[in-house]
Amino acid sequence: MRRPLVAGNWKMNGSREAIDLLLDGLSGISTTAEVAVFPPYVYLPQVVSTLCGSGIDVGAQNVSEYQAGAYTGEVAADMLLDIGCRYVLVGHSERRSLFGEKDRQVAEKFVASQRSGLIPVLCVGETLEQRASGKTLAVIGAQLDAVLERAGLESVCNGVIAYEPVWAIGTGKTATAEQAQEIHREIRQQLGEPGMKTRILYGGSVKAANAAELFAQQDVDGALVGGASLDSGEFREICKKAYVAN
């Protein structure tokens, strides 16, 4: 049985005050799913301390592939674990497209996270152009392969995977539930038997109105939610719709 995970990626949004309000709005959240939020680095301690004992986990949006040393501006996986993070996003499409992260670097980040005891959420997904030219499966396959080669099958299967079609991120365009299921099934097939335990989240314009249909798909084990996670009411509704299937 895979317990669904609803993850809120706040991206580069918030202030101390706005985050207090948002967290207030999440208190007493009711769901059988696991819930985690991913604030910007500097607010992690605030969020970890406010959520302590709430049952909501905390993750970071990025991590360095290096362990320690002269890497100005970077944050190590050990540091994230030290301040109370459980999860970390690796290879989000914004990191790949805006900051030039390549498959190899993403694979290193995945390994560094697991080495420290964090659970990496590996993001994969195709652009509109790649989908239009029939390359979706090849692109996602290659993104996964890079991590499989570096980390090994068992390690990848112990992480979380988020399928996020780039064309659906922040655009209001969601993949249909069938489109999502098709790719999730392919990803699980690529992982083989050990992948039966792996949670594969869908991400890209998830909101309360489309969450139930997505969560009803056999291989969709929750969501990575961007914009809608900044609205506590909307995020609560999404969490409510995620349930533990038998």
Ligand code: PGA
């Ligand atoms: P979105 O973002 O829900 O705003 O589309 C998802 C993400 O980037 O993780």
